[in-house]
Amino acid sequence: MNQDDESGEGTRPRSEPAADAPGPDRKRRADGPGGGLLMGRIFGVPVYVAPSWFLVAALITWVFGGQLDRVLPELGSARYLVSLFFAVAFYASVLVHELAHTVAALRFGLPVRRIQLQFFGGVSEIEKESETPGREFVLAFVGPFLSLLLAGVFYAGLHAVEPGTVPGVLLAGLMISNLIVAAFNFLPGLPLDGGRMLRAVVWKVTGNPMSGTVAAAWVGRALAVAVLVGLPLLTQTGALGDTGDLNGMDTVMDALLAAILAAIIWTGAGNSLRMARLRERLPDLRARALTRRAVPVPPDTPLSEALRRANEAGARALVVVDGQGEPTALVREAAIVGVPQHRRPWVAVSGLAQDLTDGMRVPADLAGEALLDKLRETPATEYLVVEDTGEVYGVLSTADVERAFVQAMARPGTTPR
Numbered sequence: 160m161n162q163d164d165e166s167g168e169g170t171r172p173r174s175e176p177a178a179d180a181p182g183p184d185r186k187r188r189a190d191g192p193g194g195g196l197l198m199g200r201i202f203g204v205p206v207y208v209a210p211s212w213f214l215v216a217a218l219i220t221w222v223f224g225g226q227l228d229r230v231l232p233e234l235g236s237a238r239y240l241v242s243l244f245f246a247v248a249f250y251a252s253v254l255v256h257e258l259a260h261t262v263a264a265l266r267f268g269l270p271v272r273r274i275q276l277q278f279f280g281g282v283s284e285i286e287k288e289s290e291t292p293g294r295e296f297v298l299a300f301v302g303p304f305l306s307l308l309l310a311g312v313f314y315a316g317l318h319a320v321e322p323g324t325v326p327g328v329l330l331a332g333l334m335i336s337n338l339i340v341a342a343f344n345f346l347p348g349l350p351l352d353g354g355r356m357l358r359a360v361v362w363k364v365t366g367n368p369m370s371g372t373v374a375a376a377w378v379g380r381a382l383a384v385a386v387l388v389g390l391p392l393l394t395q396t397g398a399l400g401d402t403g404d405l406n407g408m409d410t411v412m413d414a415l416l417a418a419i420l421a422a423i424i425w426t427g428a429g430n431s432l433r434m435a436r437l438r439e440r441l442p443d444l445r446a447r448a449l450t451r452r453a454v455p456v457p458p459d460t461p462l463s464e465a466l467r468r469a470n471e472a473g474a475r476a477l478v479v480v481d482g483q484g485e486p487t488a489l490v491r492e493a494a495i496v497g498v499p500q501h502r503r504p505w506v507a508v509s510g511l512a513q514d515l516t517d518g519m520r521v522p523a524d525l526a527g528e529a530l531l532d533k534l535r536e537t538p539a540t541e542y543l544v545v546e547d548t549g550e551v552y553g554v555l556s557t558a559d560v561e562r563a564f565v566q567a568m569a570r571p572g573t574t575p576r
Contacts, residue, residue: 195275204261204271211278212250219246223332230328245329249336250276252309256340257281259305263298279423280340288438292362292371299355306341310334348379350427372435379428387421440567441527449563450523450544450553451475455484458509462498465490465508476554478543479512488512489519489541489554513539520545523552534560 195209224242227234234241257274260283264271272284289295313334320326344352354375362371391413453476456465465477477490494511513519518537523544525533534542534557544552 195277201258201274202261202265204265205273206254207273207275209275209277212276215278216243216246216250219249227328230323231325234325241325241329245332248329248333250281252306252333252337253281253340255309256302256306256344257283259301260285260298263301267294267298269298279419288368289359292359292368295362296356296359299352299359302352303341303344306337306344310337310341313337346382347375348382348424348428349375349431350379350424351382354379354428354431369435369439372431376428376431376435379424379431383421383425383428386424387417390417390420438528440564441531443527443567444530444560444563445526446521446530446544446555447523447526447552449559450555451559453478453551453554455480455486455551456490456508457482458487458507458512460508461504462495462506462508462511463503466495466503476541476556477508477512478551478554479508486515486543486551488514489543491540492556492558493540513541515543519543521555522547530560 195207195212198206198208200206220239220242222242223245224239227238227241231238253276254274257276261271261274264283264285267289269289270286272286275282275284285298289298310333313330316330317327317334320330345356347353347357349355349358349372357378358368358371358375360371361374362368365371452472452474454465454469454472454474455478456468458479458481469475469477476492477495478486479488479490481487488509490508490512498506498511516537519539519542521530521533521542521544523546540557542555542557544555546552
């Protein structure tokens with residue numbers, strides 16, 4: 160499965176499964192054009208910029224430009240060029256934050272699908288979960304730690320430039336923004352990095368990763384409520400700085416910002432609980448239990464005759480074999496349904512079959528996440544299930560896997576939703 164998490168204010172890797180259904184089409188959608196604009200590859204990992212980034216960059220340019228007009232009025236219209244540079248530099252800092260997660264994941268042998276810069280931050284899509292709580296803690300910690308380190312670098316840079324100049328203002332802004340990113344991500348609730356650290360601690364103490372997820376997710380929900388209510392109150396009371404020129408529009412913007420951040424945290428926490436429940440149910444998905452009995456038929460066999468043989472044998476799948484009895488293709492169920500009853504005596508099964516590839520051969524003993532990973536490697540509607548000896552066990556339909564997955568997820572359990 161894929162793992163990811165989402166952050167606000169530019170920050171954390173995804174460490175929960177991104178796919179919420181087992182079908183291989185999910186993987187294709189996740190890897191597809193939805194990633195945004197490809198900017199390049201770092202350490203072999205593609206870096207994308209989502210369309211929402213341009214909206215946020217424009218907003219940062221406008222807001223920071225207004226601040227520059229008060230601090231450096233002599234800049235005139237050039238202040239927006241400086242503000243645009245600040246927006247790009249800030250998201251470069253976010254990229255460094257995500258690269259910290261990515262490098263740590265790669266060092267631990269965890270594949271990273273991509274990095275994406277997007278609205279309110281960045282995402283490192285890590286495809287597997289950490290094997291130990293210690294690695295989980297390190298993987299989450301390195302991101303905000305790098306943001307703190309960057310804040311320190313920008314603070315040191317302030318001593319090398321004149322105060323009240325463009326470099327001074329930029330360095331101060333980048334220092335403060337990285338401090339905010341670090342502080343926000345250290346908050347101990349999922350889906351933030353601090354939540355993953357809390358999850359690792361509870362996992363270590365209890366020995367149960369599920370307990371860690373539940374604890375960190377509920378703290379995340381509490382944080383969402385606190386942000387929704389507390390951020391506008393802090394702004395109005397002046398706890399976050401001078402509010403002498405506070406007006407109605409500022410109040411609306413503060414409330415909107417709080418609502419967006421709260422929604423991101425609340426949704427991420429809920430997704431973490433749902434994905435934890437998913438992983439808990441994955442062992443119920445076993446290739447052997449889900450496989451349909453199949454009958455072998457030569458390629459020129461009429462569909463009606465092949466179906467008659469399958470009905471007599473109590474089978475629900477057809478495997479096309481060559482003259483030596485070796486499987487060469489699988490007859491697609493969707494193609495059978497599409498052939499009218501009166502046409503079936505005149506249609507050969509070979510015209511309804513998909514040629515077998517190595518990726519379409521599934522070991523009968525596969526189960527859980529390993530089974531889903533195998534199906535994603537080679538997207539298809541049917542797979543040939545084989546024993547270790549190479550003997551054909553039957554045919555596995557993607558539709559059956561998805562149906563079993565939904566049923567397993569629907570069963571009552573102890574995991575909060």
